Amino acid sequence: MRETARATDLLDWYDRHARDLPWRVGPRARAAGMRPDPYRVWLSEIMLQQTTVPAVKPYFEAFTARWPTVSDLAAAADADVMAAWAGLGYYARARNLLKCARAVAEEHGGVFPDSYEGLLGLPGIGPYTAGAIAAIAFDLPATVVDGNVERVMARLHDEHTPLPQAKPVLTDMAAALTPQQRPGDYAQAVMDLGATICSPRNPACGLCPWRPSCAAWEAGTAAELPKKAPKKRKPTRLGIAYLVRRVDGAWLLERRPDKGLLGGMLGWPGSEWNEAPGEAPPIRAEWKTLPGEARHTFTHFHLRLTVKTALVPMDRPATRGEFVELAEFSPSDLPTVMRKAYDLARGS
Template sequence: MRDVADPSDLLDWYDHNARALPWRVGPRARADGVRPDPYRVWLSEIMLQQTTVAAVKSYYEVFTARWPTVSDLAAARDEDVMAAWAGLGYYARARNLLKCARVVAEEHGGVFPADLDALRALPGVGPYTAAAVGAIAFDLPATVVDGNVERVMSRLHDEHTPLPAAKPILTGYAEALTPDGRTGDYAQAVMDLGATICSPRNPACGLCPWRRACAAWEAGTQAELPKKTPKKRKPTRLGIVYLARRVDGAWLLERRPDRGLLGGMLGWPGSEWGEAPQEAPPIRAEWKEVAGEARHTFTHFHLRLKVMTALVPMERQPDVGDFVEQAEFSPADLPTVMRKAFDLARG
């Protein structure tokens, strides 16, 4: 007969196997009374959306060194935050990061509210992030469900309903297991289990504290789960970007509108992205096409950019964008797709 999953078994495992993460207060420190900083929990959760732990670590360290408190971040210049975020992707998160920091600083005295409804009311904080901050930072009775938790729950219950339709079912399973105490440690324990043991491929079932309670392990179906509805094929869009350099070394850049893809980010002027992009040079010049294409994949489509370059005289003024002096220009401040175009142009 299969065992019943016991949260205390998972917490015992977590106490000895918790990952050391820069934003985490580990179980030993927590048992000694060290409390997580809600600002750092929130910052890490926003950064981790659609991104891996490995990709986030260096960004997190830069942000917390430069803006160690939410009030520091709230006082930062938009362009500085957007530049620091460059390369992490999903740039709406960076805009909402600033909006949220300013609401916390101005309306909550620089202190994150220890209330789930108040957390959900903050800009850019949805149900998942509110639950994660509430549980991890304040030990509120909240159930945290990310991709790791969904995978653990689907296997634990041998649930074959495909995602995303299975989300409410898996959330219900997770809620039923969430204990009354140590909710922050428990939330992180399930995520760690999914990240390290109950992994997408080749799960290490022999090391799992819930193995004997796992219906998929008993049925031998763990490698098949979670089921997912097949994704639609991504379309390909085409575009043109124009890299104009002035004779003194300054580069012509424009800041994209706040709304839309790459919103608020600096980038090269260019055409609309579509099936047949129209030429849209930002300044009169002798444009030369660079061999090759800058290619990038976004969530919903692939992008292929033709890259045009030109050297322009000092006195010529652009129709779009502004020149940024060479000393103030850093390719690292550009979003990844724009940096790819720069790298292609520079050879």
């Protein structure tokens, strides 16, 4: 007979195996009464949306060093925050990060709301993040459902309904397991379990504290759960990027509109990205087309970017973008696709 899964079994496992993460207050310190700074919890949770821990770490360190409090971040210039986020992806997160910081600073006195509902009302905070902050920062018994929890619940209950259709039932399952005691540790424990033991491929069931209660283990189906709706294939789009160098070394750059792909980020002026992009030079110049192309894959399409370069005199007016002095430009301020175009032009 299969056992019933208990939160305490997972908490015992977490006490022994909790990972040490820069934004985490571990189980021992929490037991001693320590609580994480809500600002750091919030920042880490936004960065971790659809993003791996190794990718987040250096960005988290850089942000907290430069902007130690939510009020510091609220006072930052948009361009500085977008540049600091460059390379992390999903740039709407950075735009909403600033909106949220400013809402907290101006409408909440610099203090994060300490309720699920209050958090949910802030920009960039959805059901998952509101629950995570409520549980981790405020020790409220919020149910936290991310991709890890969906996977753990699907396996625990041998649920074969494909995602995203299964989301409501999986949420109910997660809610039924959420304890009133140590909800902050528990939220992190389920996610750690999903990230380390109950992993997407080759789950380490031999090490799992919930194996005695796992229906998928009993059925031998763990590795094939959760089921997911089939993916659509990505089309390929073409584009042209224009890299213009002024004789004093300044680069011609353009701030992209807030809405849409790479919204709010700096980039090279260029054509539309589609099946047959037309020429769209941002300045009168003698263009050189570089051999090869910058290839990049976005969430929903592949891009093959032709790079054209030109050197222009000081007094040449641009029809698009603005020249940025060499001393004020760093390729690390660019989203990855734009940095690839830069690398192609610099021969690296």
